[in-house]
Amino acid sequence: MAWRAPFIFTGKGEFVTCSPQKDSELFYAVLGGLGQFGIITRARIVLGPAKKRVKWLRILYSDFSSFSTDQETLISTTGPSDKVMPDFLEGHLLMNQSPLDFYPQSQRRKITSLVNQYGILYIIEVVTYYDNKNEAKKVKQMLKSLKGFLPGFVFEKDVTYLQFLNRVHDQEIELRKKGLWDIPHPWLNIFIPKSRITDFDNGVFRNILLKRNFTSSTVLVYPLLRSKWDERMSAVIAAEEEVFYFVGFLDASADNWEAFDNKNKDILQFCVNAGIKFKQYLGHHATKEEWIIHFGSKWNTFQQRKTRFDPRMILIRVYASPSEKQNPTTNMTNMHGHMQATMRGACKTIIVARTLGCC
Numbered sequence: 001m002a003w004r005a006p007f008i009f010t011g012k013g014e015f016v017t018c019s020p021q022k023d024s025e026l027f028y029a030v031l032g033g034l035g036q037f038g039i040i041t042r043a044r045i046v047l048g049p050a051k052k053r054v055k056w057l058r059i060l061y062s063d064f065s066s067f068s069t070d071q072e073t074l075i076s077t078t079g080p081s082d083k084v085m086p087d088f089l090e091g092h093l094l095m096n097q098s099p100l101d102f103y104p105q106s107q108r109r110k111i112t113s114l115v116n117q118y119g120i121l122y123i124i125e126v127v128t129y130y131d132n133k134n135e136a137k138k139v140k141q142m143l144k145s146l147k148g149f150l151p152g153f154v155f156e157k158d159v160t161y162l163q164f165l166n167r168v169h170d171q172e173i174e175l176r177k178k179g180l181w182d183i184p185h186p187w188l189n190i191f192i193p194k195s196r197i198t199d200f201d202n203g204v205f206r207n208i209l210l211k212r213n214f215t216s217s218t219v220l221v222y223p224l225l226r227s228k229w230d231e232r233m234s235a236v237i238a239a240e241e242e243v244f245y246f247v248g249f250l251d252a253s254a255d256n257w258e259a260f261d262n263k264n265k266d267i268l269q270f271c272v273n274a275g276i277k278f279k280q281y282l283g284h285h286a287t288k289e290e291w292i293i294h295f296g297s298k299w300n301t302f303q304q305r306k307t308r309f310d311p312r313m314i315l316i317r318v319y320a321s322p323s324e325k326q327n328p329t330t331n332m333t334n335m336h337g338h339m340q341a342t343m344r345g346a347c348k349t350i351i352v353a354r355t356l357g358c359c
Contacts, residue, residue, distance in 0.1 A: 006030065007042035011310025015041075020076075024232075026159065031303045032235020034282070036246045036302070037309040051129035054164040056140050056157040057214060058102055060094070062114065064201045066148020067091065067122035067223040070224050072243060072313040073145050074126060084142040088127035091222040093120050095215035103155055114150070119210050122221075123291040124149070129161060184257035188249040188264040189281040193239040194223065196276045200247065203270050214263055236295055246281070 005019050007328065008030060016038070018027040029037045061067035071091055096115050099106045115121055124146075128138055143154065173179040192200050208215060227244050238244035249267070268314040271278045285291050295302045306313075 004044045004046055005038045006044075008040055010038040011036075011312065011315045013152055025305065026309060028230065028232040031230075031233040033305075034234070036234075037305055040317070048200070050107060050161050052131050052157050052161060053129070053135075054161055055128045055130060055135050055160060056164060057124075057126050057139065058155045059143075060114070060144065060155075061122040061124070061149050062118045062155035063148055064122055064198065064205075067124065067140070067244075068197060068223070070146045070148055071124055072095045074142070075223055077227075082208045083338065084128075084138050084145075086142065086172070087129045088125075089222060090220060092123050092125065092155075093209075093217075093219040093221070094123050095120055095209070095217075096218035098218075098292055102157070107153075109152070114153075120205060127164065130163065138181040147260070161238055179259060180252065180254065181282070183254040184248070185252045186257050186264060187251065187258040188267060188273075190243045190247055190268075191224075191238040191279045191281060192247055192271075193241045193277060194240060194243040194245065196274070197221075198246045198272075200245075200272060200276065203274060204267050207271065208266055212263065215258070216251075217260075218250040219264060220246065223247055224339075234295075234298065234305070236279050236298055238279050 003019050006027070008016050008018060008026060010016060010026070012043050016023055016026055018024065020027055030040060059070075061070070067092075071089065074086055074089055094111070094115060096112075100111060100114075103111055111121070126142070128135060128142070130138070139156070163203065172181060204217070204316075209219070210213065223243050223245050224237075226237065226244060228241075229237060249260075249264060250262075251257075253260055268278075270276075279294065283294055285294055
């Protein structure tokens with residue numbers, strides 16, 4: 001699946017249809033641009049034929065090094081010509097308050113015992129899509145390349161493609177029934193370089209999460225390849241290494257969200273203190289200096305694009321004067337007036353610009 005020809009409303013009040021070939025500067029600017037250059041109002045999604053069924057595996061590890069090494073093996077583009085690549089891969093943590101619904105009832109006591117023994121189990125969730133009966137051979141071949149998982153703790157489901165895609169929706173339905181969906185979600189998503197991911201495990205997973213009993217957190221951790229990212233995008237990733245990790249803390253709390261928010265701040269502070277060159281995904285920064293650090297080598301490009309596509313700073317602001325910080329409605333009023341003037345009254349929708357803690 002890929003997207004083509006997004007229809008973008010720029011900060012200059014212009015509607016532009018762009019692509020990698022047409023108005024390519026705007027096309028790449030909005031990818032990871034955090035809403036700074038334009039609002040994507042429409043896009044064409046290129047689809048392909050879907051497989052009918054899914055082999056869905058969860059593989060348990062007690063050792064973080066083996067867990068990370070095997071994930072990197074699965075996404076590596078090198079190896080034998082007949083190497084089996086998964087269609088989907090995600091890693092996550094299993095702690096003493098994590099749900100065990102995926103696992104057979106007969107195995108849950110054993111898994112709980114392992115969690116109590118190690119504090120954290122690391123899970124590789126790997127999926128292959130298929131139409132024919134030969135998929136079992138493909139799964140066996142893929143498992144052969146993995147070295148460090150716990151023997152006897154590989155769990156498999158065979159479901160329809162649609163059932164797999166709807167796995168989060170099913171959880172949403174249950175949470176809505178319990179009144180636990182429309183509540184604060186203090187999430188934190190960051191990129192960590194491969195060279196520091198073990199330090200992150202020791203300092204965050206085993207120290208901050210375990211010692212402070214944040215064991216109900218949903219935590220995702222899996223590797224990505226830098227070569228798969230187009231450097232022309234505004235998006236910034238971790239240090240100059242081919243492999244880096246996405247780590248997501250997906251918390252929800254009806255009455256204690258501040259504790260999770262403070263935990264997230266402590267995680268970021270740990271990275272700063274440890275000298276880990278991380279990047280926040282959808283970051284929240286309060287000063288211009290922090291945004292310069294965020295964009296790094298792309299800061300000059302960011303400024304040039306901002307001048308070109310949003311010269312009046314109508315969209316999300318990088319920084320603001322003290323008076324604007326005290327009166328954020330000023331930005332909304334100015335923005336609305338400019339948009340209506342530019343569109344000669346044709347635009348009836350008031351677009352409310354949020355800030356990134358700057359104004």
